[in-house]
Structure formats: C-alpha cells, structure tokens
Amino acid sequence: STLFPYTTLFRSTRPNDMESKVGKGGKPIQLTSNYFELITKTGWRLYKYRVDMAPEVDHTGTRKALLYTHKAALPAACFDGTLMYTKDRLAQDPMVLQSTMREGTVVTLSIRLVEELLPTDWHYTQFFSIVLRKCMEGMQMQLIGRNYYDPKATVQLKQHKLELWPGYVTSIRQHENSMMLCCEISHKVLRMDTVLEQIAVITSRNKTNYRAAVEKELLGQVVMTRYNNATYRIDDIAWDQHPTDTFEGRKGNKMTFIEYYQNKYQKTIKDGKQPLLVSKPTLKNLRAGGDSLILLLPELCNMTGMNDDQRADFNLMKAVGEHTRQDPEKRTRELNRFAQRLKNPGSTAELDRWDMKFAEALSSFRARILDPENILGAGSSKQTYSSDNADWSAAFRSWKQTSVVKVTKWVVLHPPRTGDQTKEFIACCKKIGPSLGMQMSAPKVFETVDQRPSTYVQDLNKVMESQPQLVMIVIPNNKGDHYAAVKQICCLEKPVPSQVMTATVLGKPKGLMSVATKVLVQMNCKLGGEPWTVDIPLKNTMVLGYDTYHDSLHKDKSVGALVASLNKTFTKFISSVEFHSNQSELTDKMTPGIAKALRKYKEVNGCFPDRVMMYRDGVGDGQIQ
DSSP states (O other): OBSOTTGGGSOOOSOTTOSOOOOOSSEEEEEEOSEEEEEEOTTOOOEEEEEEEESOOOOHHHHHHHHHTTGGGSOSEEEOSSEEEESSOOSSSSEEEEEEOTTSOEEEEEEEEEEEOOTTSHHHHHHHHHHHHHHHHHTTOEEETTEEEOGGGOEEEGGGTEEEEEEEEEEEEEETTEEEEEEEEEEEEEEEEEHHHHHHHHHHHOSSSHHHHHHHHHTTOEEEETTTTEEEEOOEEETTOOTTSEEEOTTSOEEEHHHHHHHHHOOOOOOTTOOEEEEOOOHHHHHTTOOSOEEEOGGGEEEESOOHHHHTOHHHHHHHHHHHOOOHHHHHHHHHHHHHHTTSHHHHHHHHHTTEEEOSSOOEEEEEEOOOOOEEOSTTOEEOOOTTTOOOGGGGGGOOOSBOOOBOSEEEEEOTTOHHHHHHHHHHHHHHGGGGTOOBOOOEEEEOSSOOHHHHHHHHHHHHTTOOSEEEEEESOSSSSHHHHHHIIIIIISOOOEEEEEHHHHTOOTTHHHHHHHHHHHHHHHTTOBOOEEOOOOOSEEEEEEEEEEOSSSTTOEEEEEEEEOSTTSOOEEEEEEEESSOOSSOTTHHHHHHHHHHHHHHHHSSOOSEEEEEEOOOOGGGOO
16 A cells, blocks of 8 residues: 555645755654544546436436446446546446436436546545545444534533533545545533423513514524434524424325324424424535425424533533543544544445555654743843743733833723722722833723613713723623623724623632733733734734634625734734625635735835735635635
C-alpha cells in the first residue's frame, strides 16, 4: 500500500521560492494530532460518470434502485442519483443498460464517463466523505444532524433530567500530500423532558399571552423523537390541530394521529388536546421526493441542547463537564478506541470494496512552543507570562493602560433591593481606576421600580435623553430577557457603549475587586481605549476579519460582519455589517465594506496598507465557485 498517486497535484501550501515553512523560534516539541491517514493501493484512481435515464425518472430512491439492479455487472460504485463514482474504468463508454420498473415501464440507463477526478476536485473529497459516512454507519452509531452518536453508551444525569450521547465529529480532506481523517470527540445533550412538558412550563409563566411566549421559546429549536431517534426543527406550531384529527395514509386510509402512533410505534397518546408541531422538509427530504410538512406530537418529542436556565446552573454544568471536558490522555484513548471500532465487519467491508484503509495510529508531528511575548502598557508598564498558562492578570494591580478615555458622564441603572451592592461595586471601580490610569467621575445612579424587562426599556429610554458617555446596567440574573432588551436599545435603537452586570455577581463580596478590574478594562475598550499592546514587526499592514450569522428561525436571512484594523498596533478598528438573503458564507456585499475600510486606513495613516491579511470562517470547497 502507498499514499495517493497524485502527490504533485495536491494544492500547494508553500511558496515556490521557499525551501521550508519550518520556523526557527521557540522550543521543539513532539505532538500527536487527532488525524488518521488514509491509505490506498498503488495506482488508485477515481472516475466520475453521469447516469441518464429515458424516460426520465425524478425520484432519487427509484433512480438508485434502477441502477443497483445491475450491481453484478458494475464495479464497486457510489451513486447519488445522478453521478456515479468508481475506482475502475468501465469497459464501455457509454455503457447502456435496461431496467424495468414495478409497473412494467422499461427504463434505459446511459452511463457516460465525465472525467477522472483529481485530488484538487471538490467531488474527490465529497466521495471520501460518503465512504466515511458508510463506515460510521457500520459502527452502529446514530446520525443526529451531521454527526454520529452512540445511543448504547448513553450517560444519564437523572438528577438534572439530561442524557449525554458520546459521539464523533469527523471530516476528511486533503492535507498537503495525503488525505486525512479528522476526528473529534463530541457529546450530544438530550433532555428527558418532552416538548409538551416545556409548553406547560412556559404557559404557567405567561398565562395571558401563552401562545406567543411558547412560539418565541420553541420556534427554531431542534427536537428528537425517541421512537425513531430522528431530529426535527420546529418551524411552526399548529394550534388548531390535535392528535384526534385524522389524516390520509399512504394507502388512502384515514386514521387519527393517536391510532397511527399506537399501531406503528405502540405509543399511547395521553393528551388529545395538545397542538401539533410543524417541521418543514429539509433539502435532503426534498431531493428524496418528500415535499409535505411533517407534523409531530409534543408529547413524543424530547428537547435537545440546554436552555439558558440550565447553562446558568453551576452544579449541572459541572456534572456535564466531568464527561465532556477531557484531558489529552483521555482524548487520545478515545480516538484510538475510534480507530479500533472502525475495524468492525461492516466498515472494513466498505473500505475493502474501495481498496483503502485508515492508519491505526494517530498522526504525529514536530511543533514549536513559541517564546512568551512582552505585554506593553503605557510608560514603563511591561509584563510577560509563563508558557504553561499564559496568565498575566497579576499585572493589573498596578498597570498603566496604553491609552485611556476619561469617564466623565456615565449612568448606572439597577433593580430594586440591589442599591447597596451597586454602590459598593461603584466604590471598587473608583478605587481601582487610578491604578489602571483611568479618571472616573461619580455616576448618576437610578433604581427601577421593578425587575420586568419592559421597565428596564422605559427607564433606559429616559436615561438616554441625557446622552451619557456610557451606561452600566445591573440585571437581576442571566436567566431572563433583560440582556436582550437592554442591548437592543444600547446597540441598535440609541447606540451608546454599555456594560451589563448581574446582581448575582455583585452580591458576592469575595473577588469583587478582581471583577471591578476586569470590568474597567472592558469599559475602557468599549470607549475606544487600548488596555495593552504587543510589539508586531509587520509594518503598514491591515488585518481583516469577516464572518456571517445565519438566523436559525428565518433561514433566508443572513448578516455579514467585517472588522478591519487601522493602526500599527492593531488596536483601532472599523467595522461594518450588511444583510443578505441567501445562506452563503461568501457575499458580493463584502466588497463595499473592504473598500470603506481601506479608505479609512488611508485617512488615518496617510497611505494605503502595503499588505492586507484576511481571517474568515471556514468555508467548504463545495461552497467556493
């Protein structure tokens, strides 16, 4: 066996005039990665064929069935309904076959060679992803979303009504001169409570307008149906439909939802008045011919993931972390266990079919631990850190920030019965301010009449009339809608730098000085100050960052955000956002944002940058046209 035969065709990651990418600084260290090498036989090739059918057949499943009736006459093949991949070239081109459908219609299949795929082709990587998925199925794991999990190894946290399903996040792609399988340990959090129980909890808190509250909480959430271990996204709630309603089955017979679940899954429905959940068909469903809405019963759906209340539960997160946070040794053991599980008969048969296998050992390589950088403040302020933990927080006991903004007009808004804690925290801020080089005037302090988010909104709008430099808002806790409500005003409606604190944090005197220090540094940054810098040898350089956010509820809407540096220490920035309607990570509307950033750079520095470095989120090869 050997590596792939196309070593000269892999995408180059090193300039032609550079002999080596290995640097000289730091201390050498041997590391083990979470990658396994993919090995094939000498002379391995991959061919792409197109399969046309006459008369035309639209349904993907039917197309696959018509081709696979000739399995004995074809080499090992992977067929997606239109394109067929094989490692062996067909003797005839085109190859013409005939299949007969159930109703007697004769369909002629024409299989035509499109091309021999190269490692630089997107379809080349896609083929290996398909083979990998079949190997994962051979491990008897359950597909949830895009990743596979093991329901037989479930960890139950009964006291928190949670289950953890261990699994793996995998991807396979070209890395320099070989194909590599990346594998990461993952855990799927499943809740034992049903959607019906969740609806009851939300309704008890919002009796007057419970439907709107339920929709706000549930729409866009992913649920699992335990009777078939499938996941669905809640797109709507059919309040006027119930389990006692009838629908027409595939054979034309009418039945109620209660009868359907009793007959097919032996599930007895207890609540006949519950509304039905609506899930729109996914792209995969549509390609397979399923274009109808999927109706689900809340009583049979379990919530997935954790809500805000659960994330704020220290004991719960500690219990979850005992299983999900793994040290390198345990992670390596789990990855080696994954390699052993790949040796199961089903996965081995699939790999043998394609004359390939995965290396049993994790790939290792030499790396370097870079020397610690000097952290620079104003004047003689200077600090370094240990490579073991990169912690230099002790420097803030007496640290002069690179540049500071005088805080002369700021406002503090806090809920009832938190006046003493708020005043104590303000006193801590004023005490620490001088050691950080910050001059702070006394703020105007306002107390809300109650803790409702709507009250915060009203009081904030009044506070904004005085045009403060900065607003500090103390919210009761991080469980409600307070944070979203105040940020809506401070970021969108009446933009002003804001600092949100929770009364829970202020109510803990121990460590309050440390909290105040970190908060002051944040406030200075939000006002345009620079807490520290590092010495960067690159001169006249701009660094760009771009990412997109996709709305999980409104899938047709996306927001792109761009940030660009404006000075030599990379501590001053310009940002811009734009909306686009497709689900693409790359958008034409990025261009005006970059042009705007370049003009601003020239305005600040008197010239355009000599070089521009861009950081972006990962984009699959198939998304790049």
